[in-house]
Structure formats: structure tokens, C-alpha cells
Amino acid sequence: MSIFKKVSESERNTKATIFVGNIDPKVNEIMLYELFIQFGKIKSLNLPKDRISKTHQGFGFIEFKTEADLKYVVQIMKGIRLYGKLLRVKQAENKSNDTKSVSNKPRTVDIGAKLFIKNLNPLIDEKYLEDTFSTFGEIISTSVDREANGESKGQGFVVFNDFTSSDNAIKNINGKILMNSKVVVTYAYKDDKQKTKHGDKVERLLATNAKKHKMLDSSTQPTKKQKR
Known part of the structure; x- marks a missing residue:
């Protein structure tokens, strides 16, 4: 069309x-x-x-x-x-x-720096995840798994544009209390079979090569402020 x-x-x-x-x-x-x-x-x-x-x-x-x-x-x-x-x-x-919005960066590439967060307080939404995790770097997207009625399943995802940021997020947020709930933060699985997680050597190598060959825009480089 x-x-x-x-x-x-x-x-x-x-x-x-x-x-x-x-x-x-x-x-x-x-x-x-x-x-x-x-x-x-x-x-x-x-x-x-x-x-x-x-x-x-x-x-x-x-x-x-x-x-x-x-x-x-x-x-x-x-x-x-x-x-x-x-x-x-x-x-x-x-x-x-x-394109300033966190989920809307037109030249940002999903390299696999995807985190899974479980034991989320039911009141935590995508905006709360964005505000919390953006401290560690640029975010591509955030999401909260929900039931058909819209209620939170107590788990969600945060996708960063580089592994330095996602590594720092795991280091600083895993085991911390968010809205009275102790959360667990790990790299998400790559598919529903739950055999391989994101953040492995292959993805990191591909991301490094992409930046080396200028396949990623400079805006995707780590900044200072930076399914389970």
C-alpha cells in the first residue's frame, strides 16, 4: 500500500x-x-x-x-x-x-543489552523503569509484562544501547529495593527456549565490530552518566 x-x-x-x-x-x-x-x-x-x-x-x-x-x-x-x-x-x-524520548532514538541499535527484572512492585510501570535505569546510560526501551486485564506480572525488561550501561545496571540495581520490593536483575534470555542469555561473548563482539566499522552512530557510545 x-x-x-x-x-x-x-x-x-x-x-x-x-x-x-x-x-x-x-x-x-x-x-x-x-x-x-x-x-x-x-x-x-x-x-x-x-x-x-x-x-x-x-x-x-x-x-x-x-x-x-x-x-x-x-x-x-x-x-x-x-x-x-x-x-x-x-x-x-x-x-x-x-527523537529525544527514550524509546524513540532513530539511530539507536538494539545490540542485545537486554535486562530482565523480576519481583517488581505492581505499581512500577515503564516510566518508573526508565527513570530508574537511565542513570546508567542510554535506554532503547522499557516494558512491563502484563496480564490481559493490564495488571503487572511483576516482571519487566530494560534494553540499553551498550553493554557497559547494562553491566553497570545489573551491578547497582540487582538485589536493591524498588518500591518496597527486592528486585532481581539479570540479562534476559534470547528466546522462549531459555537456553542462552543476552550479553554473551558473541553479542559483545558483534557490538564492538559494529562500532569499529561505524555501523553504530556515535550517539550509541557509552556515556559517563551513565526474559530473565
């Missing part, structure tokens, strides 16, 4: 375009289209892909036919979750402003 073609910033009407962030990796263009077409006529929809993994980066842009559609969508989509993740929906600004 031509509606999924990439639209340049100069062609896009930002006053009729929403920015959608914190999108789960399982979501694709068709799913977003089916969700948002219920609230207004869509002119274009784009989920920017990572140039290495070819997967979307957790954010996208949806341009509607009219500005009135945008205002209605922004209002009605507050608090809506997709695959358990709270969508961040707002009017698009310019590219530099839109």
Missing part, C-alpha cells in the same frame, strides 16, 4: 501528524494502521527501520487527512496499551525533538 511509503519531513504536514512511541517489537505497520484508522483517515504511516537489524525502532509517524483527526486521536489514545506497552501519542514536532 502506498500509504506505507516513507514521507520526507518537508512533505509531511506536522500539524496533522502524530508521533507514536514505545511501540512493541511485535507491532507492524498493518497493526498500527488497523488501530488508528478507526479514529481518522490516514494519509501516510511510517515505522522507521534499523539499518542493521531491519526491525522498527519503537516509534513511528502517522499523518492524518486533517488536523481535526489528529486532535481527536491524541485525546482518545491516552492510556492505551498495545501488547502491554503504554503507547506514547503526541503531535509530531521536528525530527530532533521527536
Whole structure:
């Protein structure tokens, strides 16, 4: 469908375009289209892909036919979750402003620095995880596993853009008390078979080579402030 073609910033009407962030990796263009077409006529929809993994980066842009559609969508989509993740929906600004959000860094690559956190207090959400773990470095995404009714399962994930940050997060947060609960922080498993965890030598070597050959943007380098 031509509606999924990439639209340049100069062609896009930002006053009729929403920015959608914190999108789960399982979501694709068709799913977003089916969700948002219920609230207004869509002119274009784009989920920017990572140039290495070819997967979307957790954010996208949806341009509607009219500005009135945008205002209605922004209002009605507050608090809506997709695959358990709270969508961040707002009017698009310019590219530099839109991509400041933690889950929406357009040139950030998921290298496998994915942490699993269990024994979370039910009140802890994605924003709390972001605020807590961002102390150790740049974060690609945060998520909390939830039941069908939206209640927390007491576990979640934090994905960093480098292993120095994820290593420091494990060192400093594992065994600590978060909202009266002692949490366990480890590297997540790579798949549902739970045989191999992220953070192994292979992933670290690939990440090092990617940076060496400038496949990762300099913004993904570690900073000073920096499924179980």
C-alpha cells in the first residue's frame, strides 16, 4: 500500500501528524494502521527501520487527512496499551525533538543489552523503569509484562544501547529495593527456549565490530552518566 511509503519531513504536514512511541517489537505497520484508522483517515504511516537489524525502532509517524483527526486521536489514545506497552501519542514536532524520548532514538541499535527484572512492585510501570535505569546510560526501551486485564506480572525488561550501561545496571540495581520490593536483575534470555542469555561473548563482539566499522552512530557510545 502506498500509504506505507516513507514521507520526507518537508512533505509531511506536522500539524496533522502524530508521533507514536514505545511501540512493541511485535507491532507492524498493518497493526498500527488497523488501530488508528478507526479514529481518522490516514494519509501516510511510517515505522522507521534499523539499518542493521531491519526491525522498527519503537516509534513511528502517522499523518492524518486533517488536523481535526489528529486532535481527536491524541485525546482518545491516552492510556492505551498495545501488547502491554503504554503507547506514547503526541503531535509530531521536528525530527530532533521527536527523537529525544527514550524509546524513540532513530539511530539507536538494539545490540542485545537486554535486562530482565523480576519481583517488581505492581505499581512500577515503564516510566518508573526508565527513570530508574537511565542513570546508567542510554535506554532503547522499557516494558512491563502484563496480564490481559493490564495488571503487572511483576516482571519487566530494560534494553540499553551498550553493554557497559547494562553491566553497570545489573551491578547497582540487582538485589536493591524498588518500591518496597527486592528486585532481581539479570540479562534476559534470547528466546522462549531459555537456553542462552543476552550479553554473551558473541553479542559483545558483534557490538564492538559494529562500532569499529561505524555501523553504530556515535550517539550509541557509552556515556559517563551513565526474559530473565
